[in-house]
Amino acid sequence: MAELNTLVADKKSLANLDVFSSTLQELASTDKHILAVTSDSRGSGKLVPFGQKYPSQIIEIGIAEQNLVGVAAGLASTGKKVFAVSPACFLTARSFEQIKTDVAYSNNPVKLIGISAGVSYGALGSTHHSLHDFAALRAVHNLIVVAPADNFETEQAIRLAAQTDHPIYIRFGKKAMPLLSEENQQFEFGKGRIVNEGDDLVLVATGETVYPALQAARQLENVHGIQAMVISMHTIKPLDYALLASVAAKGCPILTVEEHSVYGGLGEACASFLLENGFRNRFKIMGIPDEYTVTGSQIEIFDHYGLSEIGIADMALNLLQKRA
């Protein structure tokens, strides 16, 4: 378990949002084509310092998400590197057709940044939760869909997004994110990142559920001697089919974990690939069930639905049929 010993569970770790903001500032300092376009989300998107340093590179649209995405597409069509920043719930629901038509269909390389994703807004309720975005945007052709799991992945995703001439959606939450691993520092869109090795079980997680999955793997080893591989499947689309096939070929159970509806997200994407390719591993999708979520903080909601260290470890034991 040497890899896990390097886990940095520092409560002072930055939130992915802060990493996004600081990375964007760094990129903008040398590239005047970088633009942040916001829908009254300068504060919640941690873009205040960006706006202070680069006032000519931030564009405020106001609370008008359809317009946000349409304007971003028009800007991107001229060669601007446009980061359209808005709460994930509104960005992906209110402007779905603009994402489909103005961004993806027209191939305007907007970088859509969904902030406070999943249940980050916790107690604000289901209007503010984005538990549909993977499902909706996976079905849009010509769009990369990414959910970074820690500060390293977020920084890499933003840097790569600025360089890629392709429409992309990146979503992350609000809370501080511990580093998953200091050893595996490889990041590429479409390539899952193995953050813990193991042969007994595979945990395929994405976004802010990767960390509790990693903690669950540590508990499984320490308490039960079970070696669980943990994959940060940061790119939902295109999915890393090669990695999935290679781990499924080992025959061990596969558990997927995501801060998203159990419908249409990472889990179903993995399931369809595995079934269509003849794999018959024991398999379980963990996510938010088909209901409007309970009230609480993000952590409380994770706990409620079993997306916590304990919940994931319990589900793993069920899947392995090793419960006492």
Next chain:
Amino acid sequence: MSLQELARKSVTYRKNILKYIVGAKAGHTGGSLSCVDILNVLYNYVLNVSPETAKSPNRDRYIQSKGHTVEALYVVLADKGFFPESDLETLCKYQSHYIGHPTRKVKGIEQNTGSLGHGMALSVGTALAAKLDELTYRVFTLLGDGELPEGSNWEAALSASHYKLDNLCAIVDKNTLQISGPTADVCNTDPLDKKFEAFGWAVRHVNGHDFQELTEAFDSLPFEPGKPSLIIAHTIKGKGISYMENQLKWHHGVPNQEQYAQALTELEEAGMAL
């Protein structure tokens, strides 16, 4: 190009619109005939774009928000040399790039449109980029009066005046008919001028089939410095074909051979009179 030459062009464009719609057995005939004079003036008098400058950073941009009347745009772009006119024989046919709504697969088309209420926001972003880059290009977008209830238009209209985009000109092809009936009955957007003025735009009315009024309006842009410009072009759906004018059924009706022959006769006579 003289006003008479523009008028002659439009006769040819109308013949071609009908020719290719009849060949495809599909298309938005009435709206293409109502907006084609506007496109004629844009491409032959206003826009500084050509096949050679189609990727130039400082080209003027035209974004057709009312994408369903793409047949009018296709015949104008073909005439300007963006692609061979014979390509339009494939209009709406299997695997053709010349589909029933604008697509960037066709040279000269700036943005994919089709669903309504998208052109304004795309145009605002494009015009804003010109301001940021201190380039002199202008952005033109054609809206249908029937698409104006889409809220995205009004979100974009707010942004256009907020950012003082006097390099943006929107034209409403106000033919007063949409698929379900008179626009005023479906969802009345009048008084359109006062609504846009209240949103911070400078507005003019023109006869959308009068080349002098159209060219004078485009010559006057921006109507007010610091404000986006709106041209409300009063047009006739099915313009130029007697049995189509102001008739709802020609929204996407396709003429049969007899009707097509009559339409060509009427257009020949109109051309002879010029």
